[in-house]
Amino acid sequence: MDYALQVKDLSKVFGQQQALQQVTFHVKRGEIFGFLGPSGSGKTTTVKILTGQLLPTAGDVTILGKNASKMNGSDLGRIGILTDNSGLYERMTINDNLKFYAKLYNAPAGRVEEVLQLVGLAEEKKKPVKKLSKGMKQRVLLARAVLHKPDVLFLDEPTSALDPGNVQKMHDLLRDLNREGTTIFLTTHNMEEAAQLCDRVAFLHEGQIREMDEPKLLQRKYAKNTIHLELKDGSNETIINDAGGAERLYQYMQAEEVLAVHSDQPTLGDIFIEVTGRELA
Amino acid sequence: MNAARISAIIVKEYHDLKANVQVLMMVILPAFLAVLYSRMGSGDERIYSFVFVSLFSLVFVTMYVQSMLISEEKEKNTLQSLLMSPAHTTEILVGKSFMNVVITLVSLLITWMIMDVKLTNIGVLLVVLILSIVIFLSIGTIVGLISKNLIQTGVYIMPFMFLFGFAPMIQVYFSDGIIGEIIRYSPSVFTMDIAVSALEGQDFSSYQADLLWLTGWTIIGVLAAYVLLKKKSLSN
Numbered sequence: 001m002d003y004a005l006q007v008k009d010l011s012k013v014f015g016q017q018q019a020l021q022q023v024t025f026h027v028k029r030g031e032i033f034g035f036l037g038p039s040g041s042g043k044t045t046t047v048k049i050l051t052g053q054l055l056p057t058a059g060d061v062t063i064l065g066k067n068a069s070k071m072n073g074s075d076l077g078r079i080g081i082l083t084d085n086s087g088l089y090e091r092m093t094i095n096d097n098l099k100f101y102a103k104l105y106n107a108p109a110g111r112v113e114e115v116l117q118l119v120g121l122a123e124e125k126k127k128p129v130k131k132l133s134k135g136m137k138q139r140v141l142l143a144r145a146v147l148h149k150p151d152v153l154f155l156d157e158p159t160s161a162l163d164p165g166n167v168q169k170m171h172d173l174l175r176d177l178n179r180e181g182t183t184i185f186l187t188t189h190n191m192e193e194a195a196q197l198c199d200r201v202a203f204l205h206e207g208q209i210r211e212m213d214e215p216k217l218l219q220r221k222y223a224k225n226t227i228h229l230e231l232k233d234g235s236n237e238t239i240i241n242d243a244g245g246a247e248r249l250y251q252y253m254q255a256e257e258v259l260a261v262h263s264d265q266p267t268l269g270d271i272f273i274e275v276t277g278r279e280l281a
Numbered sequence: 282m283n284a285a286r287i288s289a290i291i292v293k294e295y296h297d298l299k300a301n302v303q304v305l306m307m308v309i310l311p312a313f314l315a316v317l318y319s320r321m322g323s324g325d326e327r328i329y330s331f332v333f334v335s336l337f338s339l340v341f342v343t344m345y346v347q348s349m350l351i352s353e354e355k356e357k358n359t360l361q362s363l364l365m366s367p368a369h370t371t372e373i374l375v376g377k378s379f380m381n382v383v384i385t386l387v388s389l390l391i392t393w394m395i396m397d398v399k400l401t402n403i404g405v406l407l408v409v410l411i412l413s414i415v416i417f418l419s420i421g422t423i424v425g426l427i428s429k430n431l432i433q434t435g436v437y438i439m440p441f442m443f444l445f446g447f448a449p450m451i452q453v454y455f456s457d458g459i460i461g462e463i464i465r466y467s468p469s470v471f472t473m474d475i476a477v478s479a480l481e482g483q484d485f486s487s488y489q490a491d492l493l494w495l496t497g498w499t500i501i502g503v504l505a506a507y508v509l510l511k512k513k514s515l516s517n
Contacts, residue, residue, distance in 0.1 A: 051365065077367035087358030089293065091300040096293070103289035104366045128300075144362075 003062075004029045004152050004183035005050060010059035012045055012207075019045045020207040023059070027200075029151075032174070032184040034194040036272065037204035038279070043187040044084065046204070047156050050185065051081055064151060077105055080150035080182075082158055086141050090130040094121055094140050097129060098147060105148035115143040118173050120166070134161045142170060152183045159193060171197055191268040201268065205276040215268055222271045223264055230260040282375070286368050290376025294350075298380055304346050308388045311338040315392035325481065331398040332476040333449065336413075336469055338392055340446040343385045344417040344424075345438055350377060351425025352434035360513065370511045378418045385414060402479035409479070409492070412499045413472045417445070419502030426509045445469040468502075471495040 005027040012020040020042045027033040037043050048054035049061055052068045061068040066075055088097050098112045116122040119139040129137065138161040145153060155174075159167045174197060178184055188194055194201050195215045202212040211218065227245065229237040229252060237252070239245035241264075252258050266274070273279055298304055314337055318330040354360035354377075363373055389410075393400075400406060420441060428434040444451075448467040455461035464470060471491045478488040 053361070053365065073367040073369055076365060081362075081365055085358045085361050087362055089297050089359055090357060092293070092296050096296050100289055100293040100296075101362075101366070103292075104286055104363075104368055106285070106367070 002029045003027065004031070004064060005033075005185065006060070006062040007046075007050070008060045010046070010049065010061060011057050012042070012049065012054070013057045018207055020049075020056075023204075023207070023209055025202055025209060025212060027183060027185060029183050030178070030181055031199045032178055032186060032197050034198035034201035035185065035187040035204060036189065036191065036194055036201055036268070037187075038189055041204045042207040043204055044156055047081075047083055047154050047185070047187060051079065051083075051154055052076075077148065078151040080145040080148065080153040082141050082145040082154065083156040086145070088129045088137060088140055088144075091128060093126050093128055094132070095125040097140065098125075098143060101144050102147050107148045111147055115147055118146075118169075118176075119143045120169055135163060135166060138162060139166065139170075142173070146173070146177055146182075149177070149180065150182060152185065153177065155184065155186045157188055158186070159188070159190065167193070191272065195268050203272055203275055205278070210275045211271070218268065218271050219265050222266045222274060224266075226264045228262040228264060229258055230262070231257050232259050233257070282369065282372055283367075286372050287376045287379075290363075290368065290373065291379045294377060294380040298384075304349065304384070307342050307346055308384050309391070310341055311388050312391045312395060315395040319396045327396075327398060328477055328480045331393075331396045332473055332480065334392050334396060335389060335476070336449070336473055337446055338385065338388045339413050339417050339472070340442055340469065342388045343381060343414055344421040344445065345442060346384065347378065347381050347418050347421025348425040348428075348434050348438045349431065350381065351422050352428055352431050355425065355513075356430045364510075364513060370507060374422065374507065374510060378422075381418065381421075382414055398480070400480070401482055405479040405485070405488075405492075406476060409472055409475045409495065412492075412495050413468070416468045416495070416499045416502045419499070419506040420445070422506040423502070423509055426506075426513060449473040466494065468495060468498040471498070 003026045007026065008024050010020055010023040011018070023042075023046065035043050035046060045054065049056050050063060050068055052071045055069055063071065064075065064078060089100070092100075094116070095112065098115065101107075102109070102112050113122065116125050119142060121136065121139055121143065124132075124136065129140065132140065138158070142155075142158055145155070159170050162170060171193070174184060186194070186198065198215060200212065200214050201218070203210045213221070225241045226238050227241055227249070229239065229249070231237060231252065237248075239248050249261075269279070311334060315334050318334050321330060351360070354363065364370075368376075421438075424438050424441060425434055428437045445467060446469070448464050448469040452461050452464045452470055455464065471494050475488045475491050475495065
């Protein structure tokens with residue numbers, strides 16, 4: 001199997017605090033992998049270790065077949081990073097910022113204009129970065145991270161500062177990149193985003209992976225096999241999805257009392273609460 | 282080293298610096314000092330003043346500006362982005378220092394024109410100028426890297442500016458004690474002594490040892506700045 005990322009028994013300790021405990025997972029090439037967890041669960045620490053910015057206390061981390069802490073310039077040229085410690089040159093325009101990084105990453109000349117169109121900032125390209133809103137800066141950072149069409153793209157909460165319209169644009173951009181072969185490692189606490197974008201997700205809680213699979217398979221695994229009925233008299237009824245339940249449903253339908261029928265497929269948020277005992281916030 | 286990446290960093294520095302009023306103000310500061318000193322003294326005294334104002338340019342422009350530029354990159358999180366890019370540590374150091382060297386040379390040229398001192402032993406002066414620029418760039422880089430933000434850099438750089446900018450004067454006041462003995466080994470005292478000796482037309486052997494010391498300091502400074510910058514790519 002061709003893996004973009006392989007992590008085995010990864011642990012990280014800061015002083016007395018155990019940030020990560022024996023984390024093991026892999027990400028296949030071309031996959032969108034979601035790393036989900038609340039603030040302080042160890043997501044950013046994991047991204048920093050995967051990108052070689054932090055050394056692990058124990059464990060093996062391989063990115064594109066190479067030890068993450070031993071990446072050289074050409075290895076770094078194959079990855080794109082958008083984290084909370086990504087910055088821009090405030091006095092320079094959006095265009096000058098992107099042109100600088102395009103040269104640094106040896107991206108084709110026309111690529112700056114292309115990504116500006118993709119993130120919807122072509123009209124604003126001559127604005128100095130210091131005059132941009134937080135959401136616009138986030139879009140410039142994303143544009144910068146994808147300028148060179150990286151083999152692996154690390155995104156740490158990429159849409160946290162964006163409005164719903166721009167979130168959709170970002171998702172389209174990420175899907176397009178993924179279709180072109182970019183592997184995406186995404187950390188988020190937005191379960192809806194993860195369910196929409198990710199091929200697989202892992203739930204990180206207190207530095208440990210508690211669950212990991214495809215969103216659909218997780219939803220199937222944690223489904224409770226019940227159906228909720230909303231009745232015309234305003235009451236609700238939960239029935240079990242079996243022969244007895246079918247009989248009850250038939251009776252309600254025959255009496256024309258059913259207003260709505262809801263399946264009991266849990267959201268990723270519901271599953272996270274069930275697995276970890278806490279909400280994803 | 283990749284020339285395209287270095288030139289990209291230089292162009293970026295140019296775009297960034299042309300809007301940086303604080304840095305541009307520092308360039309003209311030594312010129313005011315040059316105007317003051319140009320009206321004082323004659324002969325050896327004038328040579329001494331000329332070298333002192335030049336040293337002031339190196340400390341207040343080269344070292345101070347470099348510390349601010351590096352610190353700002355750190356504070357705005359752009360240094361981490363640079364270190365996580367394909368650019369090598371050496372390319373970053375060269376690219377980030379180039380525009381500062383240009384600014385320093387412009388500043389020095391202005392002060393030299395104002396002070397109007399006849400230059401002799403230009404080869405030696407050129408060597409000492411290159412070594413001094415490199416050592417002060419290195420110290421500025423180190424201070425910028427070890428401080429957490431621009432405000433802290435402003436505080437940390439002050440003793441260095443005082444020590445290196447006024448070391449030749451401090452040495453005069455404390456010539457007999459331990460302080461004078463320590464300051465005698467400061468890179469700025471070596472710079473001053475070599476430049477004054479060269480301008481006075483003294484024999485090479487009279488400042489040969491000083492030149493070796495200055496070279497040693499420069500090598501140590503460059504290595505320390507390189508290692509520190511390399512370590513900064515790790516955020517722990």
